[in-house]
Amino acid sequence: MPEFTAYTDGSCLGNPGPGGWAVILLRSARRNDPHSQEKSGSVPHTTNNRMELQAAIEAMALVPEGSSIEIITDSNYVKQGITTWVHGWKRNGWRTSKKTPVKNREQWIELDRLRQQRKVGWKWVKGHASNKWNNRADALARHESGRASRLEPEQKTAVQLPGAPTMTAYLSTWCSGNAAPGGWGVVIVSDDDDLADKVLERWGCESLPSSNKVVLQAAINALDLVSEGSNLTVSTSSDYLVKGMNLWIHNWKRNGWRTRSGGEVKFRELWIALDELDRRRQVNWHQDKTGTSNQWNERAMSLARLAIERAKDGHTGTVGGQQC
Numbered sequence: 001m002p003e004f005t006a007y008t009d010g011s012c013l014g015n016p017g018p019g020g021w022a023v024i025l026l027r028s029a030r031r032n033d034p035h036s037q038e039k040s041g042s043v044p045h046t047t048n049n050r051m052e053l054q055a056a057i058e059a060m061a062l063v064p065e066g067s068s069i070e071i072i073t074d075s076n077y078v079k080q081g082i083t084t085w086v087h088g089w090k091r092n093g094w095r096t097s098k099k100t101p102v103k104n105r106e107q108w109i110e111l112d113r114l115r116q117q118r119k120v121g122w123k124w125v126k127g128h129a130s131n132k133w134n135n136r137a138d139a140l141a142r143h144e145s146g147r148a149s150r151l152e153p154e155q156k157t158a159v160q161l162p163g164a165p166t167m168t169a170y171l172s173t174w175c176s177g178n179a180a181p182g183g184w185g186v187v188i189v190s191d192d193d194d195l196a197d198k199v200l201e202r203w204g205c206e207s208l209p210s211s212n213k214v215v216l217q218a219a220i221n222a223l224d225l226v227s228e229g230s231n232l233t234v235s236t237s238s239d240y241l242v243k244g245m246n247l248w249i250h251n252w253k254r255n256g257w258r259t260r261s262g263g264e265v266k267f268r269e270l271w272i273a274l275d276e277l278d279r280r281r282q283v284n285w286h287q288d289k290t291g292t293s294n295q296w297n298e299r300a301m302s303l304a305r306l307a308i309e310r311a312k313d314g315h316t317g318t319v320g321g322q323q324c
Helices: 048-061 076-091 105-116 132-148 211-225 239-254 268-279 295-312
Strands: 004-012 017-027 037-046 068-073 119-124 155-158 166-175 182-190 199-206 231-236 282-287 317-323
Touching: 004 048, 004 132, 017 048, 017 132, 037 048, 037 132, 048 068, 048 076, 048 105, 048 132, 076 105, 076 119, 166 211, 166 295, 182 211, 182 295, 199 211, 199 295, 211 231, 211 239, 211 268, 231 239, 239 268, 239 282
Parallel strands: 004 068, 068 119, 166 231, 231 282
Antiparallel strands: 004 017, 017 037, 037 155, 166 182, 182 199, 199 317
16 A cells, blocks of 8 residues: 555636646545645646646655655546656657657656656546545635636645644845855744744855845755644745745746746756755745844844854854754
């Protein structure tokens, strides 16, 4: 029996049109356990097949490499594509038997890459029938399609996983000039009563930084501090970070990490690292626009300044952290 079972579904209003995808992930030994993990997202203009593919991609990204998972889908396009057609496409350089480019090529390549890193079984079920988990995935995907009609860019939502740790990460950065080191500080506080006294801290600095590079390093370190599967809210004043993770990153990935104008995404390697960490945690990216300070924001800022002081002594990169 596989370690995980995932029910996936996609939806599109108009086809093409606003679309949504959804994943219900269960540990196979607890298929009747109500504590399932749910993840969903939306795209303002897409197709049904793209949403079915995205759901399968997201399902595999939720489980560790090397693990076994059964993916249950009501899409023959996905099941036949990944179990049968993909082999010929790859031999033909991602072209069909008619020598035309495979539609949705980038998604198929990503799905195939993830599949090779896991033990994956595929099962087709009839949609809109009696399977409660398939129906739940369908309901979530259709809800996201409705949301997509009111959204300009793609957005992803993270649904809290019951029983997993719930935490808030406060990020602060400090850059005194383009030619001076930039510091960042991270403070992570548990929202669970039984872990209320547990605080995680990390700080570091970058030589010759930009403020955007510094905040990306802070975010990477914040996610690295918490275990996979954790529920985490990242609180930051950075519009660049929040829009990047909630909106821009989806198009970047579809375009091979290139911007709409065709240029390479700046700090590409950092965005890739952050995306990989984000996939394995339930992260809500929140921009604090109020400017309201609390003890944790202030502590994170103190750590960022500490990192700069340490940099003056010749230390760069991640220079410290503690758990208290």
